[in-house]
Amino acid sequence: MFKILIIEDDLKMREIILENIHRWGFDGLYVKDFNQVFNEFINYEPHLILLDINLPSYDGFYWCGKIREVSKVPIIFISSRNSNMDIVMAINMGGDDFVQKPFSLEVLMAKINALLRRTYDYMSTEANVIEHRNLILNLKDSTVSYNDKKVELTKNEFKILYVLMKDKGSIISRDSIMRSLWEDENFVDDNTLTVNINRLRKKLEDLDIENYIQTKKGQGYIII
Structure with missing residues (x-):
């Protein structure tokens, strides 16, 4: 923090x-x-x-x-x-x-x-990948892989998954995720977050991994 x-x-x-x-x-x-x-x-x-x-x-x-x-x-x-x-x-x-x-x-x-x-470049001191439950997020090329499959993520999808995986086991509020999507003073609204979460979930399903990102109603999202 x-x-x-x-x-x-x-x-x-x-x-x-x-x-x-x-x-x-x-x-x-x-x-x-x-x-x-x-x-x-x-x-x-x-x-x-x-x-x-x-x-x-x-x-x-x-x-x-x-x-x-x-x-x-x-x-x-x-x-x-x-x-x-x-x-x-x-x-x-x-x-x-x-x-x-x-x-x-x-x-x-x-x-x-x-x-x-x-x-403080948020990736500067990290390893090249984050892994959790066999899902691998590559910090260098913004791809995510599971078993033998790999998909590319958009910048926003990558940041969302990075935030959730980095603090796996903790509930991350929607407001906190939206703040991570800011670029200088360009605001990301609630609808944009919902669209990106849905697209990210679809890509994870394409990798044959379901319910990886769980919704905590009224609180936010969590990866367990």
């Missing part, structure tokens, strides 16, 4: 962001003691940081510099300061993106997802 550290002085703002992060299935933590920002970063080991410029004691530029001394973790600046100088300073200090307040939570989450994808 990706961990996101929020360094934001506005209590209401950071609680709203934290709630939204949790809704997306990420782990989140916000800094309470702004004299301990660096220690919070070291102890929490986040995959991404949301960093305001205006902070007590030291500003966001200072903390960005301190973090960049030891880590390349993605940093998104979130600030009401929007002069060209502020944006240039944020990027020069090591920020990866800049979001101006007030902002849409949907836009912020799209940027978070895009930056996480660019930074």
Whole structure:
């Protein structure tokens, strides 16, 4: 699970962001003691940081510099300061993106997802295949095989099966699967997911494997 550290002085703002992060299935933590920002970063080991410029004691530029001394973790600046100088300073200090307040939570989450994808290739540290119950998903050519049969999967079919096989034994919600199908800010709706699930099931049936993906009504899908 990706961990996101929020360094934001506005209590209401950071609680709203934290709630939204949790809704997306990420782990989140916000800094309470702004004299301990660096220690919070070291102890929490986040995959991404949301960093305001205006902070007590030291500003966001200072903390960005301190973090960049030891880590390349993605940093998104979130600030009401929007002069060209502020944006240039944020990027020069090591920020990866800049979001101006007030902002849409949907836009912020799209940027978070895009930056996480660019930074942590979800297949980069995996083996070339995933196998479960003799079904083999090839991560290099997006094919799935069972016994002596093999079929090709579309990009969305592949991602759905990857998510379900990677967390086999766990119920994966429809919302979680739809989020995995996003490409940058292109939204995948509920109907698109249903169509892709049905096509994927048909292809698995063509391999002579039935009921591989089970529906948990009102909860999502699971591979057992």
